Amino acid sequence: MTSAPRGGSRIVRTPDDHTLPTEAITFDPQETHTLFGALVADLARKGVLALHLASVADGLDAPMRDAFHRDLARVLATGPARDLPVEHRPPAPTPDGPGTVGTALPGAGPSPTPAARTAAGLAPPWDFGRMSIDGPNAAGKTTLMLGLAHALGMPGLDTGPTYRAVAAHAIPQGIPPTDLAHHLTIVIRPGLAQRLLWRGIDIRDDDLFGPRAGANIGHVAGDPYWREAIRDLHAHICAQHRDIVVVGRDVAPTLLSDATLNVFLTADLPVRHTRRELQWAHHPERPVHVDALTERDLATRAWIAEHRPQAHRLDLDTTTLRIDQVLDTVVHSIPG
Numbered sequence: 269m270t271s272a273p274r275g276g277s278r279i280v281r282t283p284d285d286h287t288l289p290t291e292a293i294t295f296d297p298q299e300t301h302t303l304f305g306a307l308v309a310d311l312a313r314k315g316v317l318a319l320h321l322a323s324v325a326d327g328l329d330a331p332m333r334d335a336f337h338r339d340l341a342r343v344l345a346t347g348p349a350r351d352l353p354v355e356h357r358p359p360a361p362t363p364d365g366p367g368t369v370g371t372a373l374p375g376a377g378p379s380p381t382p383a384a385r386t387a388a389g390l391a392p393p394w395d396f397g398r399m400s401i402d403g404p405n406a407a408g409k410t411t412l413m414l415g416l417a418h419a420l421g422m423p424g425l426d427t428g429p430t431y432r433a434v435a436a437h438a439i440p441q442g443i444p445p446t447d448l449a450h451h452l453t454i455v456i457r458p459g460l461a462q463r464l465l466w467r468g469i470d471i472r473d474d475d476l477f478g479p480r481a482g483a484n485i486g487h488v489a490g491d492p493y494w495r496e497a498i499r500d501l502h503a504h505i506c507a508q509h510r511d512i513v514v515v516g517r518d519v520a521p522t523l524l525s526d527a528t529l530n531v532f533l534t535a536d537l538p539v540r541h542t543r544r545e546l547q548w549a550h551h552p553e554r555p556v557h558v559d560a561l562t563e564r565d566l567a568t569r570a571w572i573a574e575h576r577p578q579a580h581r582l583d584l585d586t587t588t589l590r591i592d593q594v595l596d597t598v599v600h601s602i603p604g
């Protein structure tokens with residue numbers, strides 16, 4: 269897939285070489301409910317009216333983007349299903365809409381309120397609530413978060429990059445945990461991948477996954493003062509959102525104990541290892557570290573099992589599930 273920069277005359281090319289003008293790629297899931305199978309029909313039922321391929325394709329990881337485009341190609345080949353009434357409504361808010369920040373960022377504000385969403389043509393019910401996704405590395409947490417964020421138009425917060433940003437920048441610069449919020453800004457926006465800024469400048473992935481981060485990440489993750497500072501920053505962001513998807517290692521017990529849905533995602537160790545290898549195939553400089561379930565993972569899983577009503581938790585082994593199946597399962601598990 270190739271795509272021109274964000275803007276009016278943007279063109280998206282699918283793997284099958286379908287070329288679509290921007291206008292043609294704003295979907296009403298009621299028209300395109302073959303996309304991701306039952307998922308989109310379910311989204312339509314929940315009142316989500318538009319998926320914008322341009323923003324979807326931009327933020328997705330390669331396998332998910334491919335799955336999306338395969339489904340898109342199928343829709344294009346067969347035409348939209350006609351057995352559901354088609355309504356024409358305004359598209360979803362643009363990706364350049366307001367965002368939410370961990371510390372002040374000029375021009376950013378809270379994500380759209382339910383009223384604003386309704387005004388924008390997005391019918392209620394819109395209250396998906398807060399969702400947590402915990403689990404070991406390479407279980408597919410970030411991928412699921414991006415999928416949910418895109419599909420439901422919610423902001424997603426991935427807590428891991430904050431640990432990496434501290435390891436890459438705060439530790440080498442001797443910044444104390446109490447000053448973190450003065451230096452690090454986290455921007456999250458509905459349907460988009462998050463941005464991390466260090467003193468106002470975007471932090472590059474190469475920094476987050478570079479040798480400095482690698483050398484310091486263990487220290488950061490094991491230091492209770494850093495954990496508390498990072499948790500406080502994340503808690504501040506979560507407090508600003510009624511709808512949010514948050515990813516981490518122990519988000520359910522430490523950050524979102526009131527979540528609508530607690531997901532614990534895992535997969536067999538060799539499968540997770542292979543996923544990470546594939547993910548970093550084009551980044552040989554990035555180490556492939558994949559651990560067995562740690563004590564913290566097990567404690568989080570036990571906490572979720574013990575503290576949440578059955579309807580509010582989902583233990584999902586993704587070993588044999590495709591990305592779209594994981595997303596589908598989780599969407600169908602959202603209470604209400």
Ligand SMILES: Nc1ncnc2c1ncn2[C@@H]1O[C@H](COP(=O)(O)OP(=O)(O)O)[C@@H](O)[C@H]1O
Nearest residue numbers: 329405406407408409410411543547589590591
């Ligand atoms: N169900 C799945 N099947 C196959 N590959 C997956 C699945 N879920 C995620 N992946 C891939 O595995 C890699 C790691 O996923 P990621 O979401 O980064 O894991 P985590 O956030 O749990 O560390 C990514 O390349 C992603 O595309």
Ligand SMILES: Nc1ccn([C@@H]2O[C@H](COP(=O)(O)OP(=O)(O)O)[C@@H](O)[C@H]2O)c(=O)n1
Nearest residue numbers: 405406427428429431432485489516517518
């Ligand atoms: N909620 C979180 C998120 C990350 N972390 C730590 O931060 C590291 C980097 O997070 P990450 O999401 O990039 O995880 P991996 O790349 O290690 O899978 C993890 O390995 C954990 O040590 C944590 O302790 N708690």
